[in-house]
Amino acid sequence: MLGNHGRGLARAIFTSPAKLLAKVGVTPNMVTVVGTVINMGLAIGLLARGYLALGGILIGITAFADSLDGVLARLTKQTSEFGAFLDSSLDRLADGAIFGSLLYWAISGMAPGGIRTGTIIAGICALVGAGTVPYVRARGESVGVVAKVGIGERTDRLVVALVGAGITDLGAPLVCFPVALSWVAIASFITVGQRIFYVRKHLK
Template sequence: MFSRLRGAMQGFWKPLATLLLRWGVSPDAVTIAGTVIVSALALTLLPTGHLLLGGLLIGVFVLTDSLDGVMARMSGRTGPWGAFLDSTLDRVSDGAVFVGITLWFVLHPDEPYATWGAVAALACLVLGSVVPYARARAESVGATAAVGIAERADRLFLALAGITFVPLGVPVLVAVVVLTLLAAASAVTIVQRVATVRRQLTAGSATGAATDAATDRAPDQEPEA
């Protein structure tokens, strides 16, 4: 859902991408800077209770996540290195966001459901890191695992939405429930990807065995007239 919104933002970022390229800024520099800024905001503003400011600023920078890709395409620098760097640093910024949320619950134990919220946020952190790993590992063994109900953008925006508006009067319980549902969605996505890869590899093994059997029988067979 939110990944499509980020895709729609690509056209919006073209003027800024053109300007940055004209200034000699590389797509890699934008990727690294975005990760550093999001991580710094998440680890400073969220734990200290600046939830509204932190959530809004992080959300803005998350929307700029496609800027480096736009710059790479415009400059002809697309390639595996950029994809690797972007994917790797996404894990860093995502982890920082959920660590920041976890620390807010830990440092504010008087908030309602603080323990439950800390556990849910920590579960989002752990399970959310396994979701992309499962897909990457599937591709390394010749399978695909682009399935699931908890994409990265969805997890991040929903988590931020749940915690950002607490200072405006939204009950903490809403944030806790959102985080719990996100953790459950990540767990379901992991199961979906494991099951998908197992089906693919099992089917591939069966096909390979049938092909080998046919090849072994071929020399003993007489050609048809």
Template sequence: MLNRYARALFTRIFTPAARFLLARGVSADAVTIVGTLGVALGALILFPLGELFWGTMVITLFVFSDVLDGVMARIAGTTGRWGSFLDSTLDRVQDAAVFLGLMLWFFGAGDFWIAGVAAAASMALGMLVSYVRAKAESLGFDANTGIAERAERLVVTLVFAGLTGLGLNPWALAVVLLLLAAASAITVGQRMVTVYRQSRRVRETDGGQ
């Protein structure tokens, strides 16, 4: 949902930067890779040190590369299956880094194992959400549905991680992560039901021919 409403706005915002980088020979793939490295380093270095606010700031700065690279590819006319594959793969790397960084903090010096478990559950179920959609699409089905898509999960996690770094009780982040894990589980169920219904319609159509 967030993707649909925000894409047009962010496209207008990032178009000047996209044109600037393209004019200097920077490719969309390079931006994708640099953005992923920035997110991963911010999450895996600053979060485990307890710098949740500054870690969030660094991650937020680099996570916008996910929008910028798409704008660059469309302007340059280089959109295609490779770019989509690279972008989707590195999105998973970014997500894993964010939740792993939180896990390292809460299971380590943060000493709050409940939040660590919640982060682990959010990471695992979030990956499953993405896998179900990718597998469905590889079989010719449409599973782009559910209440917890990637953008929503990432935004909510970063907002509460940053607020925790500013002094918010860590229980708030733990509860949010548990709710995200539950929402991800529901999304997996929704996508499975959607694919099942589509597959049943295909069987009925094939049987009626």
């Protein structure tokens, strides 16, 4: 949902930078790889160490800038199936680093108790969901069905998780963190179910 609304804004913002990068020979795949490395570095270096607000803001900025590779590809007419494959594959690495780092902080940085236990459980489920949602879509495409349906797009899940973590770091009640991760987990599992039923319906 949020991803769809942000694409037009991304094109407006990144067209000029994309033209500059094209002039100096930067390719869309280079942008994809660099963006993933930065996201993973921010997640492991900041989120896992408890800098949830700062990490969330910086990852949010770089995640939005992730649209730059697509803008550059269209501008330079370098769109390709491999580029889409690479982008999707590296997104899984970034997602794993982000949710894995949030889970690590919950385990190592939160005081023992019910909220910590709930956060860990929600974090595990959110991490599993982060990998399963795109996998189900990919498997659907492998049998000829493009299952883009679902209430929990990648952008939605990342925004909710990072905002929940960030506001907790800034002084909001600690329970906001597990609530955010629980929403991500539930939305992920619902999306998996929606996509499975969508594929089943179109394969009958």
